[in-house]
Amino acid sequence: MxxxxxxxxxxxxxxTEPIAPVDIAIANGKIAAIxxxxxxxAQLELDLAGQxxxxxxxxxxxxxxxxxxAGEPRWNQSGTLFEGIEIWRERKQDxxxxxxxxxxxxxxxQQAMQGVLFVRSHADVSESNLIALQGLLEVREAVKDWMxxxxxxxxxxxxxxxxxxxxxxxxxxxxxxxxxxxxxxxxLTREDGVRSVHRIFEWAEQYDRxxxxxxxxxxxxxxRFLEVVTACAIRSGMGSRVSASHxxxxxxxxxxxxxxxxxxxxxxxxxxxxxxxxxxxLQGRTDTYPKRRGVTRVKELxxxxxxxxxxxxxxxxxxxxxxxxxxxxxxxxxxxxxxMTGAPEINAxxxxxxxxxxxxxxxxxxxxxxxxxxxxxxVLDAIDRFDAIRRRATVxxxxxxxxxxxxxxxxxxxxxxxx
Ligand code: 17E
Ligand code: FE2
Numbered sequence: 001m002x003x004x005x006x007x008x009x010x011x012x013x014x015x016t017e018p019i020a021p022v023d024i025a026i027a028n029g030k031i032a033a034i035x036x037x038x039x040x041x042a043q044l045e046l047d048l049a050g051q052x053x054x055x056x057x058x059x060x061x062x063x064x065x066x067x068x069x070a071g072e073p074r075w076n077q078s079g080t081l082f083e084g085i086e087i088w089r090e091r092k093q094d095x096x097x098x099x100x101x102x103x104x105x106x107x108x109x110q111q112a113m114q115g116v117l118f119v120r121s122h123a124d125v126s127e128s129n130l131i132a133l134q135g136l137l138e139v140r141e142a143v144k145d146w147m148x149x150x151x152x153x154x155x156x157x158x159x160x161x162x163x164x165x166x167x168x169x170x171x172x173x174x175x176x177x178x179x180x181x182x183x184x185x186x187x188l189t190r191e192d193g194v195r196s197v198h199r200i201f202e203w204a205e206q207y208d209r210x211x212x213x214x215x216x217x218x219x220x221x222x223x224r225f226l227e228v229v230t231a232c233a234i235r236s237g238m239g240s241r242v243s244a245s246h247x248x249x250x251x252x253x254x255x256x257x258x259x260x261x262x263x264x265x266x267x268x269x270x271x272x273x274x275x276x277x278x279x280x281x282l283q284g285r286t287d288t289y290p291k292r293r294g295v296t297r298v299k300e301l302x303x304x305x306x307x308x309x310x311x312x313x314x315x316x317x318x319x320x321x322x323x324x325x326x327x328x329x330x331x332x333x334x335x336x337x338x339x340m341t342g343a344p345e346i347n348a349x350x351x352x353x354x355x356x357x358x359x360x361x362x363x364x365x366x367x368x369x370x371x372x373x374x375x376x377x378x379v380l381d382a383i384d385r386f387d388a389i390r391r392r393a394t395v396x397x398x399x400x401x402x403x404x405x406x407x408x409x410x411x412x413x414x415x416x417x418x419x
Contacts (some may be wrong), residue, residue, distance in 0.1 A: 061311025
């Protein structure tokens with residue numbers, strides 16, 4: 001028996017079972033065998049010497065249309081979400097298909113080299129045209145041999161914030177956007193916000209799409225669209241097909257209201273997506289001291305069994321000029337901000353950038369290092385999940401659909417001082 005690729009001496013990570021020492025064989029793009037020792041040859045054999053094998057990272061939330069535009073046409077001086085939206089409104093006037101595609105593919109390659117093989121990206125579809133969306137749909141096709149990309153039709157300026165926006169949203173769904181987006185807290189009035197959520201659910205049913213709403217991304221404790229999303233999810237039964245992104249106001253609600261809402265949430269299976277790198281910097285800008293952290297109640301949601309996954313949100317744009325696309329940075333920031341420092345909590349933060357993300361994106365059938373699945377996996381220079389996050393472990397190999405897509409040498413430190 002000869003395989004295409006054989007990984008020897010792996011330590012295979014599993015979401016619920018202990019790490020297992022195994023060999024992994026790959027043929028025809030699929031995982032052909034997993035066993036303590038595989039006695040066969042392969043075109044390419046890699047001795048992993050006990051390094052960790054994990055399913056790939058999942059990027060649940062990123063804006064690829066704005067990636068790598070930081071400083072164009074100007075820097076965000078206030079550091080707020082709203083100044084960012086204004087800067088982007090200027091920048092997006094200059095979008096061309098080439099511009100969008102070039103930056104998005106560069107960002108995706110950067111993420112893939114760091115082990116991300118599943119990505120959900122928002123594409124702004126609010127006035128004046130659908131170039132961002134068309135660009136990302138073309139990118140989805142261009143990268144499909146090595147990356148699964150999902151595109152959200154995202155009305156950055158509000159579905160009712162501009163005359164053409166509602167029609168553009170619907171056009172975006174007809175063109176093939178995978179997910180219906182929204183931004184109720186940025187609609188002109190609270191009533192428009194509520195109406196927008198209902199419209200999103202109608203579209204999702206009509207076009208058979210998932211939902212991912214930018215929801216309550218503000219420190220205003222009166223921003224309460226999550227309850228509207230929850231009610232629509234309960235009534236429509238769409239639960240697991242719905243994601244609430246950001247929900248930072250949830251961190252500012254009074255506890256009496258927050259606990260009532262947590263109870264309602266137990267009746268649904270909606271997914272939460274937190275973006276801790278961005279929201280720790282965007283939120284709290286109108287506070288003096290004490291200054292709020294501006295991240296949703298991740299620990300409490302996790303404790304009650306809700307599915308929480310994480311996003312990088314931005315890679316060098318008008319909302320966040322830093323960022324490398326590394327999901328271990330995201331997990332690390334989350335565990336600090338949400339004080340999830342217990343050992344099981346740190347492991348849970350790793351799950352939020354892997355298995356939980358696969359659940360959010362509804363790609364579970366393509367996900368997981370199991371015989372018969374498409375061979376998507378990464379090799380980390382780490383001994384376990386905790387170690388991977390603590391040291392932001394190097395992703396040594398990225399294997400996508402059975403092919404070696406990227407490799408990184410282990411950085412070497414050399415002590416040059418006295419013994
Ligand atoms: N747009 C938005 O509404 N919120 C964000 N965090 C980003 C874009 C990055
Ligand atoms: Fe976002």
